[in-house]
Amino acid sequence: MTEKLVIMVTHGPGEPELATLPFVMAAAGVASDIDVVMGFQGAGCELVKKGVAETVKVPELTPIDDLLPMIQELGGKLLVCWPSLKSRGLAEEDLVEGAEIVAAARLVAEATSATSSLVY
Amino acid sequence: MTESNIQANTVLDARGLLCPMPVVKTAKAIKELEPGQVLKLIATDRGSIADIPAWAQTTGNELLEQHEEGDDLVFFVRKAQEA
Numbered sequence: 001m002t003e004k005l006v007i008m009v010t011h012g013p014g015e016p017e018l019a020t021l022p023f024v025m026a027a028a029g030v031a032s033d034i035d036v037v038m039g040f041q042g043a044g045c046e047l048v049k050k051g052v053a054e055t056v057k058v059p060e061l062t063p064i065d066d067l068l069p070m071i072q073e074l075g076g077k078l079l080v081c082w083p084s085l086k087s088r089g090l091a092e093e094d095l096v097e098g099a100e101i102v103a104a105a106r107l108v109a110e111a112t113s114a115t116s117s118l119v120y
Numbered sequence: 121m122t123e124s125n126i127q128a129n130t131v132l133d134a135r136g137l138l139c140p141m142p143v144v145k146t147a148k149a150i151k152e153l154e155p156g157q158v159l160k161l162i163a164t165d166r167g168s169i170a171d172i173p174a175w176a177q178t179t180g181n182e183l184l185e186q187h188e189e190g191d192d193l194v195f196f197v198r199k200a201q202e203a
Contacts (some may be wrong), residue, residue: 028171032143032179062138099193
């Protein structure tokens with residue numbers, strides 16, 4: 001059985017290290033042939049708004065805008081919480097390509113079917 | 121340590137890349153190989169010392185050898201037979 005890792009991302013550009021680390025883990029996950037699902041909630045949603053990832057830089061960490069294409073190319077999924085988006089005035093057209101808008105029950109379904117999960 | 125005698129089918133230069141990019145690039149490079157073929161990875165991120173063995177264990181690819189040449193970390197990985 002393929003392992004599945006769900007990574008919840010709740011910190012945004014205001015916390016660059018905590019915002020970047022879940023992308024580091026996701027990239028390591030997809031590289032290890034693990035199914036990776038990233039769930040973005042709260043301020044984490046801002047990271048998948050077009051043009052934002054490029055602005056987040058942390059010394060000694062690979063930047064999000066280098067990691068994100070690798071995560072997507074190797075099959076990682078990006079799920080974005082609809083209420084968190086709405087409260088920030090964001091809509092689907094504001095998001096990076098491939099990000100999928102979901103709500104709580106889908107995130108619960110992903111988490112409960114995962115073999116492991118991480119929360120940042 | 122000295123140069124290895126292992127023959128690599130391909131060489132991946134990941135020097136200067138930070139965690140987890142050596143692993144990501146290795147994963148991509150190994151997909152291009154046939155089962156049984158060998159990848160030589162050269163990295164400088166010292167996280168790779170622990171990461172490449174962990175990656176090999178998770179993915180079933182075989183880490184044949186790892187050694188250091190100056191600042192370079194050198195790994196030889198044999199691609200697993202198809203499951």
